[in-house]
Amino acid sequence: MEKKLWELFDFQKFSGNVRLKKMIADTEMRYDNMLSDDELEWVNAAGVLIPLKKQEDEPR
């Protein structure tokens, strides 16, 4: 079941079914801009997300 879902959502990225596109946009709008705790680790004091390259360069 999970593999079929990966396949269908992968195919959606190529095909762009309108109804799914709307559902996905709705979900991503509500959640995707929110950073998880893991991702927050890479936000500096000014609230700016530190790029990966810079993370590697700077001592933590």
Next chain:
Amino acid sequence: MTELCTNAEFERVYADFKDKVTQYVYGRIPSVQDAEDIVSDVFVKVFNGLSGFDREKASLSTWVYMIAHNTVIDYYRTTKPVYELPDDLCCDNNIDERLLNNEMLESLANALEQLSGRERDIIILHYYSGKTLKSIAEKMDISYSYVKVLHGNALKALHKLMSKEYL
């Protein structure tokens, strides 16, 4: 003249699918250099196969998707890289391309509409956006255990709703 038509059509296909193929391949190949080569290979195959492509058998998006998928599988089979095959790719169980069409996406949309809002969000964030269940739990501000329960319930419901048509 035929060659000119094919070249022009290829340019259109390349413009339409370049970003999609790139996103698909880069999400599955850890080496940037190998990923670049694979994207290039995909479009060489598209160019070579375009004149013989039968639109009655499959849509263009299904055809290009299958080429990208199979090229990534071939990479793992032939180069035997040090990287593990991603979970969503499986050599033993090839995709049935006859089932990859807009009707199946409509069926998935119908099934997703039957889920609760939270279950639907979990399925989309995990299988489309590629978020881990742990990360989704943090985003939703609910426990990881509860997300796993909702995920399991959603899979059971989708299996039941879609089993007659696809699974």
